[in-house]
Amino acid sequence: MTDSKGLFSDCVFAFVPSSSLAPKDISAYTTIVESNGGTVVEPRRDGSIRIEQVTHIVANSIDFEQFTESQAYMIPVVTLNWIASSIKRGKQAQVRPFSPDPRMIFSTVTLTCADLPTIDKETIAGATVALGGMESADVTRQTTHICALSLDHPKCQTAVEKKLKVKIVLPHWFEDCFKLGKRIDEAPYCLPDPEILRVDPAAEVEIPEDKEGRLVGATSPNPDALVRGSVQPSTVFRDKAVMISRDLNITPKSLNIVKMRITGGGGTVVEKVEDCDMFICQYRDGPEYIKAAQLEKEVGNLAWLLHLISHNEWTSPLRRLLHYPVPRDGIPGFDGLRICISNYGGDARIYLENLIKATGATYTKTMKTDNTHLITARSSSEKYEAAKDWGVETTNHLWIEESYAKCEMQPLTVSKYTHFPPRTNLGEIIGQTFFDEAKLRENYYPGGGDDDQEANKSPRAKRKRQILEAAQENAQKGGPADGVVIGCQEHKEFDALQDDAHEHAEATRKKFGVAAPPPKKNNNSSVFATPARRQPARAGKENDTPSEMSMSTGGRSAKTKAMTNLQNLASDIALYEKEKKRTSKDGPWGGKRAADMLDRTRTRGARASSPTPGAEEQDKEEARPSKKRKSSKSSETIRVMLTGFTRWVGQKRREDSERRKLRAMGIIIVGEHHACDYLAAPYIVRTVKFLRTLAKGVTIIKSDFIDEALETGEMPDPQRFVLKDKENEKKFGIQLETAISRARANKGRLLAGIPIYCTSNIRNGPESFRPIAEANGAQFLTYSARSGVTIRPTTAEEDGGAPADPVYLLTSNSEEERKLWPKFTAMAERGHMEARIVSADWLLDVTMRQQVSFDEKYLASVFFEQQST
Numbered sequence: 001m002t003d004s005k006g007l008f009s010d011c012v013f014a015f016v017p018s019s020s021l022a023p024k025d026i027s028a029y030t031t032i033v034e035s036n037g038g039t040v041v042e043p044r045r046d047g048s049i050r051i052e053q054v055t056h057i058v059a060n061s062i063d064f065e066q067f068t069e070s071q072a073y074m075i076p077v078v079t080l081n082w083i084a085s086s087i088k089r090g091k092q093a094q095v096r097p098f099s100p101d102p103r104m105i106f107s108t109v110t111l112t113c114a115d116l117p118t119i120d121k122e123t124i125a126g127a128t129v130a131l132g133g134m135e136s137a138d139v140t141r142q143t144t145h146i147c148a149l150s151l152d153h154p155k156c157q158t159a160v161e162k163k164l165k166v167k168i169v170l171p172h173w174f175e176d177c178f179k180l181g182k183r184i185d186e187a188p189y190c191l192p193d194p195e196i197l198r199v200d201p202a203a204e205v206e207i208p209e210d211k212e213g214r215l216v217g218a219t220s221p222n223p224d225a226l227v228r229g230s231v232q233p234s235t236v237f238r239d240k241a242v243m244i245s246r247d248l249n250i251t252p253k254s255l256n257i258v259k260m261r262i263t264g265g266g267g268t269v270v271e272k273v274e275d276c277d278m279f280i281c282q283y284r285d286g287p288e289y290i291k292a293a294q295l296e297k298e299v300g301n302l303a304w305l306l307h308l309i310s311h312n313e314w315t316s317p318l319r320r321l322l323h324y325p326v327p328r329d330g331i332p333g334f335d336g337l338r339i340c341i342s343n344y345g346g347d348a349r350i351y352l353e354n355l356i357k358a359t360g361a362t363y364t365k366t367m368k369t370d371n372t373h374l375i376t377a378r379s380s381s382e383k384y385e386a387a388k389d390w391g392v393e394t395t396n397h398l399w400i401e402e403s404y405a406k407c408e409m410q411p412l413t414v415s416k417y418t419h420f421p422p423r424t425n426l427g428e429i430i431g432q433t434f435f436d437e438a439k440l441r442e443n444y445y446p447g448g449g450d451d452d453q454e455a456n457k458s459p460r461a462k463r464k465r466q467i468l469e470a471a472q473e474n475a476q477k478g479g480p481a482d483g484v485v486i487g488c489q490e491h492k493e494f495d496a497l498q499d500d501a502h503e504h505a506e507a508t509r510k511k512f513g514v515a516a517p518p519p520k521k522n523n524n525s526s527v528f529a530t531p532a533r534r535q536p537a538r539a540g541k542e543n544d545t546p547s548e549m550s551m552s553t554g555g556r557s558a559k560t561k562a563m564t565n566l567q568n569l570a571s572d573i574a575l576y577e578k579e580k581k582r583t584s585k586d587g588p589w590g591g592k593r594a595a596d597m598l599d600r601t602r603t604r605g606a607r608a609s610s611p612t613p614g615a616e617e618q619d620k621e622e623a624r625p626s627k628k629r630k631s632s633k634s635s636e637t638i639r640v641m642l643t644g645f646t647r648w649v650g651q652k653r654r655e656d657s658e659r660r661k662l663r664a665m666g667i668i669i670v671g672e673h674h675a676c677d678y679l680a681a682p683y684i685v686r687t688v689k690f691l692r693t694l695a696k697g698v699t700i701i702k703s704d705f706i707d708e709a710l711e712t713g714e715m716p717d718p719q720r721f722v723l724k725d726k727e728n729e730k731k732f733g734i735q736l737e738t739a740i741s742r743a744r745a746n747k748g749r750l751l752a753g754i755p756i757y758c759t760s761n762i763r764n765g766p767e768s769f770r771p772i773a774e775a776n777g778a779q780f781l782t783y784s785a786r787s788g789v790t791i792r793p794t795t796a797e798e799d800g801g802a803p804a805d806p807v808y809l810l811t812s813n814s815e816e817e818r819k820l821w822p823k824f825t826a827m828a829e830r831g832h833m834e835a836r837i838v839s840a841d842w843l844l845d846v847t848m849r850q851q852v853s854f855d856e857k858y859l860a861s862v863f864f865e866q867q868s869t
Contacts, residue, residue, distance in 0.1 A: 006037015007086060013040045014049045016059035016745075019313055021080065023742075023750045027852040029058070029083055036087070045737060046239060047697060047744030051075065058083065062101050063315040072470035077101070085142075097134045102432060104132030105183035112136045114148035114155045116171060121147075124174045139164065147171050151192050170194055176421040180398065182432055188423035201422035202380040207345040214431035215347040217307040218320040220354045221282070222249055233675055234309045235696060235747045237267030244269065245281035245288060248302055258302075261309050264675040266696070273297070280305050284325040284444050293445035296464040301325050312747060318435035321404055322354060327444075330360015333409035337361035338370055342384060343377035344397070348427045352397060359404055367392075375400060377427045379420035394418065396426050401433040407443040438472060637666045638718065641676040643689040645703050658710055665715045667706075678718055680705055684728035684736060688771055691847045695775040697744030700736065734849050742850035750850055751778035755791075756808045759820060760784040762840065763812040769840055776847055783809060785820060791831035799832050806854070807833045810840045813864040821860065839863040 013033055015026040030040045041050050049057060049066050057070055057077045070077050082098035099107045106128050112135065113121040124147055125135045136143055139155045146168045148156050159166045173189035188195035210216070217223070242262050244255065259269050270276050279292035279299045293299050300317030301324060307315065317323045329335075339356050341349060341363070352375060356363040364371060367383040374387040374394045387394045399417035403410045412418065420426070648655035659669055670676050672689050679693045680703040694700070705721040729735055743750070756778045758766040766782050773780040781789050791807065809824050811817045821837050828835035842858035856862055 006035075007090070007092065008033055008036045008038030010055070011038045011092075012053055012055045013038055014043070014051070014054040014057050015040065016049070016057060016061075016064045017747065017749060018059065018061050018063065019311070019749070019752075020060040021058075022752045023746050023850075024752075024754055024852040025080065026058075029080060032087065033083065042738050043741045043745040045741050045744075047741060047747075056082075060100055063313060063319070065314050067316075068471045069467050072467040094134065096129070096132050099132055101132075103434070105177065105181075106131045106133030108144065109133035110136055110140075110142050110144045112139055112143055112146055112155060114146055114153035115150065116147060120171060124171060127178055128174065139166070145169055145186075147174060148191065156191070168192075170196070172196060176419070176424070179419045180416050180421075180426075180429065182398075182429040184421060184424050184426075184429060188421075195423045196421075199423060203423075205378060205423060205425045207343070207348075207377075208425055208428040210347050210431070214320070215351050217310060218303060218322050218431065219347050219351040221301050221303050221322045221326050221358065223303050223306055233696065233748075234261055234265035234267075234312050235744075236308050236312050236314055237262050237265040238697060238744060240267045240277045241270045241275055242267055242278045242280065242305075243271065243273060243276035243288075243292070245279065245286075247282045247286070248280065249282060250302060258305065258309070265309075265312075266675065266677065266698070278305075281325050283328040284440075285328050289325065290445045293441070296461040296468075299325065318437055318440075320431065321401060321433060321435065322351065322358070324435060324440075326358045327360070327407075330358070331403060331407060331409060334359040334361040334403075337372045338364050338368075339373045339375060339400075340364050340367045340371050340383060341375050342367075342381045343425060344375075344427050344430070348377075348397075348430045351431065352400070355400055355404060359400065376420075377425045396420065397430055398426075398433070401430075405433050405439075406436050407439045437468065637668060638678060638715075639668050639670045639674070639676040640678045640680050640701075640706070641670050641672070641674075641689065641693055641698075642680050642703065642706070643687050643693075644681045644683070644685045645706070646682075647703075647707070661713075662706070662709060665709055665713070667709060667715055678705075680721075681723065683725045684723070684732065684734075686732070686844050686848065688768060691772045691844065692775040694739065694850070695743055695746075695748055695750065695772075695847060697740055697747075700740065732845070732848055739848065739850045746776075746850060748775065748777055750776040750847065750852065753777075753779075754806070754808070754852070755779045755781065756810065756843065757781050757783040757789070757824070758810040758840075759812070759817045760787065761812075761814060761817055762810060769810060769843060772847055773843060783820065783824065785823070791827050791833060793830045794832045796832055804832050804834045806836050807831075808842070809835065809837045810843060811837055811860050812840070813860070813867075837861075 011033075013030075015021070015030070017023050017026060033040055041053050044050055049064075051057075051066055051069055051073065054075060057066075057075055058080060059067075059077055060079050062077065067077065076095040077100060078095055078098040079100050082093055082095065085093040085098070096104070097107055097110065101107070109128060109132075111125060111128050111133055113125060116124070129135055139146065139158050141164065143159075143164070143166050146155055146159060146166055147170075148168055149170065151157065151160065151168065156168050158164075159168065167186050168191045169186050169189045170191065173184075173186055177183050240262075244258070248255075250258070262269055273279060273288050273291045273295065276292070276297055279289070279297045280302060281289050281292075281299070282301055283289070284293075284299075289299065298317060301322075304315075304317045304320075304323035307320075307323065315323075337359075339361050341352050341356075344352055353363050356375075361373075367374065367386050369390050371387070371390075371392050374383055374392050375397055376384050376387075376394060377396065378384070379394075384394060386392075393412055395412055395417045396419070399410055399412060399414075402417075410417070648658070662669060672692070676693065676698055679690065679698050679700045681690060681700060682703045684690075690700075699718070700723045701718050701721040702723050705716060705718060708716050708721075723736060725736065751773060756773050758769055758780065760766060760782050761784075762769070766780075770780050783789055796802075796804075807828050809821070811821070824837060825835040836854065837860045838858040839860055841863070842854070845858075846852055857866075
């Protein structure tokens with residue numbers, strides 16, 4: 001029985017746009033959620049999720065920056081299917097089966113068991129549920145798998161008679177998946193004629209393709225080619241500072257191309273670790289790498305950077321093994337090993353070759369007696385037989401992947417490393433192993449928890465470390481060993497948004513009326529010291545394999561209480577962020593000035609307690625009055641695009657002179673097709689330049705910024721000129737700040753996958769609308785009586801029974817264009833699409849709001865009739 005207020009009345013949603021979750025789908029599901037009592041919160045101005053407000057995050061992928069934060073707060077991340085399933089059932093569905101986390105290998109499985117012994121049934125069902133699946137007592141339309149030994153059971157007969165889309169598999173499939181910890185293809189295990197029982201295990205098996213693209217751009221830490229061409233700007237770098245280390249193996253020309261792609265997407269390239277958000281290097285050593293890692297910067301290599309550029313979508317460098325800097329001297333224990341590969345092909349083979357080299361072992365193309373290991377995808381090949389005869393260790397790729405991910409050689413006695421399902425090529429599960437961040441920290445950048453190091457961390461770095469530790473703790477206590485978080489955290493008073501241990505202690509005291517134990521002190525005065533290299537493990541010593549833990553779903557009251565606490569902190573968080581940005585110009589004391597003084601006080605206190613040679617001289621040097629430095633604003637360069645700017649109309653000489661003055665101040669006026677940091681306009685306008693630039697999520701400021709700069713001869717603070725235009729916001733039915741937030745979240749994909757046709761005789765011409773549509777990711781085509789542009793005829797059955805997608809035709813009201821409307825409608829219907837013939841105002845309004853929606857008032861038959869009256 002659902003709540004009278006609505007199915008989702010207790011839910012607050014945030015949607016994460018991506019290549020697998022288009023804004024048009026978000027818009028449609030937002031309407032569904034709100035009509036069922038739910039609330040959808042808009043992203044922040046920077047495009048991030050307001051995580052302190054939400055109860056559910058809807059994402060079809062875990063590739064978004066705040067995924068770890070959602071784990072720390074135990075906020076469920078679900079796919080769109082969770083909403084659809086809840087609507088269909090009339091009640092909120094379980095969260096577990098709808099997780100987008102690839103480590104939940106059975107997240108799409110709804111299982112029922114047939115003719116199995118009770119103990120086998122309970123084992124299979126329990127393990128399936130623990131890894132994201134669901135169990136049903138009977139066969140329903142939601143059932144995806146029936147585990148049975150034959151088709152004789154009534155459940156199997158029902159599935160066959162009703163022609164349900166369900167796979168009837170042998171229990172061997174579940175057993176093999178459990179042993180590997182990965183989900184393999186069910187095909188060889190499907191009844192009535194399972195391949196594993198009728199085909200010789202040694203018979204040839206086709207080498208699988210990387211259909212999911214797990215290895216695309218991740219086969220080598222040193223890519224051979226850079227991303228070139230006139231593609232959309234990489235907006236994933238917007239407002240990000242990137243530092244590129246000198247140890248990269250890249251030519252100066254290629255380096256300049258990379259920097260142009262970063263700055264073209266709204267990012268900046270910096271020279272100091274403290275100033276960066278992303279640190280790019282080749283090796284995981286050296287003071288810069290250690291400092292960046294301990295300051296909680298995103299650390300990746302060139303392959304990761306190019307992956308971000310080419311896909312324009314965030315992914316963690318810990319998600320793919322060769323996206324993280326490699327160890328200069330390899331992994332302890334691999335030096336001297338000679339490893340050969342068998343039964344892997346394509347990108348999988350290249351990936352393994354490079355992974356072997358990254359561990360410090362030697363890769364050999366041919367199998368010889370001096371080989372120490374063979375990595376094979378099957379227990380059948382000439383190399384495999386030779387390895388058995390010569391006593392060479394034989395394993396699958398999971399051994400080297402997990403050894404690299406955990407930064408130490410794993411024992412071959414672990415059964416999953418030597419398990420080979422009979423009719424499966426294990427190349428189909430390659431590239432699914434994530435890095436163990438705790439092991440990376442332990443081996444390559446230990447520390448970061450003592451007082452001296454904490455004093456050198458920014459509040460943002462401290463919060464990020466707390467969030468990461470909370471996520472890891474939740475994974476250990478509430479999920480399986482591979483780090484999947486489902487359940488409630490043990491310490492519900494923890495708040496990852498607190499800045500440090502002192503604030504955490506104060507929060508604990510206020511909440512429970514007792515004093516929390518003081519943070520432990522560490523006498524280690526080294527701040528960013530290079531860690532000592534760990535000694536290789538002794539031969540024969542095995543690590544304890546962590547056992548699978550049961551998952552707790554947690555209680556509703558505990559989650560409600562935790563979310564209430566987070567919402568109560570929202571105002572304090574906002575106030576803190578505002579205070580942190582305040583400078584001396586805003587008042588006599590506080591903000592950055594106070595924080596800097598506190599850091600200097602802590603540093604001097606540390607020196608006084610443990611004096612070092614030359615410390616007195618250094619203190620005296622700091623005590624001397626320093627020369628007055630130029631403000632950072634006067635030394636920085638910003639790119640500004642102008643629209644609706646009338647100061648230079650008809651005054652070319654004045655324009656040239658004032659452009660030079662602005663350039664001298666660090667303000668570069670750029671043209672329409674260039675990247676910019678700010679768009680300056682007198683008010684909200686619906687010009688091509690305004691709408692095209694809005695799609696990039698650029699901050700929009702008043703053109704008074706330019707006037708004041710020219711009058712004072714100095715660059716003003718752009719934040720003082722952020723455009724606020726209530727009159728035109730009301731006129732266009734938008735909120736500019738919300739539109740910019742949506743644009744940053746959409747990353748230029750607002751109209752992705754939406755075909756938009758435009759009549760060739762439309763008022764102002766098709767080329768007036770093409771740049772607006774394409775800047776938002778639409779497919780834009782010109783349509784006329786003889787254009788030859790058609791939609792491929794398709795039936796509903798060919799579309800899998802899915803509802804017809806809309807296709808738009810932009811038109812004006814001329815007699816010649818009206819003749820095209822029936823032809824376009826007929827063409828769309830033949831292609832199983834819904835024709836929407838609309839005024840161009842639909843495109844302008846949608847892009848202005850940065851939200852896909854449709855109202856019948858935009859239909860040409862309605863719009864132009866209203867205009868005429």
